[in-house]
Amino acid sequence: MFLARTHLGELLSALRDRGYRLIGPRERDGAIVYDELSGAGDLPRGLRQSCGAGEVRLERTGSPRCFAWANGPQALKPLLFQPAEPLWQATCDDSGRLRFEAVEPRVTPTAVLGVRACDLAALALLDRHFLDGAVRDPHYAARRAALLLIAVNCTHPAATCFCAATGDGPEARQGFDLRLDELDDGYLVASGSAAGEAILADLPLEAATDARRQNAREAVAAAAAQQTRTIPPGDLYDALSRQRRHPRWEAVAERCLACGNCTQVCPTCFCSREQEQPALDGSTSQHLREWDSCFSEGHSYIHGLVIRQSVAHRYRQWLTHKLGGWHRQYGRSGCVGCGRCIAWCPVGIDLTEEVHAVLGDAPDA
């Protein structure tokens, strides 16, 4: 089906009328971020984004398109696995007895517009971690159940993107409620769930013409063909483990700031730390969970000892876990090819370059 561009606002209204808080891409501080949308006018119309290693630029074009860019620094992860949230609270009564209570997450039904294929692949991985493990995470689960996803097929990959190599994009194939293909004059719309189907019924849709369908198919194919970065396929645990003493780990550590930005923007990194936040009078204490990173000293701290003292060891751990360990834990690589870790690394370290260098299969070597 086809939704004319002039009717895009009606899709947003249909979502709001159903009680969804609307989250989508908008321009802020020189980037495209996912935040609350008050209407279609907030979308990044005519914005392009160019990404390089450690560099992100926005450019204005005359295009009427709102999704002619690849991805921003974050998408779904912060909406589900919150950067900081209290898990439970302890209260001390007058007799000095402690009472522990769970802090229930506050959840609002949320519709996200503009979800990319890489984001959906990352979401499937987060689901596996937070929902399918031995202990289901109730905070994540409550937010996940209240999420409605409107995917948009990616037609403008960044130079840092390599979803074609990981097999996760640029076409959104599953995990969405609605999916759009953006054309100059509007959107091809498909539903992926009963909830999505119901929303379609509210929209002034026309039949999609063959020409528009072909146009959309070609744009997605071109988006795949445009990508130049690659990553070796399969479980790299053994291959990377055999290179544990490769000099490249030390070389990357000389550049690496161990700032954790790669892990914070990674849509699948899920490490956290927990701390107490006692009230000044000592009567209550909140137990807070917040994003952590394997690049932090505290991450490998065990009983008086930081196991991974050097940054070389931390980088090696991150890459080996992401591209190897995840296969054993979650049945696939932890990398979905979104390229965020490359674009948002302040010094522009490129994991595709590093992994090829360590494995000695650099494409141009």
Place this chain on the structure above:
Amino acid sequence: MTARPRIAVHKFSSCDGCQLAFLNAGEDLLTLDRLVDMVHFAEAGPVDEAAQVDIAFVEGSISTQADAERIRRVRERSGFLVTLGACATAGGLQALRNLADGAGWLAGVYAQPEYIDSLATATPIREHVRVDFELWGCPVNARQVLATVRALLFGVRPVADHQKVCMECKRRQAVCVLVTGRRPCLGPVTSSGCGALCPRFGRDCYGCFGPSESPNTDALGRRFEGLGLTPESIARRFLFINSHAEAFAEAGHKWMGKHDEKA
């Protein structure tokens, strides 16, 4: 510690801004008043500099001979001594004096420099007496000082968190000013604690919370050079609020050396 612990807030060479962390604590200030006796805190009213206390908060660096003697007396009379902010912890802005010809400046500025009582250096409290815990920041905030008081009242060591500003920046969903704006942000080598205040307002971090854990100042300096900064301006990024903190001092001197080579 006594049932109602006694607290003092001492001031040395500083701007008084860090002490405001107590006064700006809002409702918690009333709670604090129920929990402790504030026996010496000139900015708030009570003055009893010689009082024996359980916890002494010390603001400011040591920049005169009189201060060097006074801090020893403070140490003797205090159970725990906690430094309050960049000056007390790392010398502060006035430690820039340590990089210059202090006597020459005095002679240049004052008609009769002999009236000025000033040491050649401004140095952190740690270089004079034993310090139990250090609070970084220019200035420190209420959350830091109250968390420290709370921990000491519980009888536990306060938590020292030297994760990088970047971690806080990302948790608050701020957009990286270095990546989008090519700004020479010190976030990747600076301790968190400020809530990534500057980057959240589009400004590059200038390191006021001091060096973070594992600060790779070499790599960040090279990145700044790639952004077009001269060796001198890179040096000045590091040699600012916390110029006397080891990691920043080392980086600053290294880039200043490169500047001198070129000059």
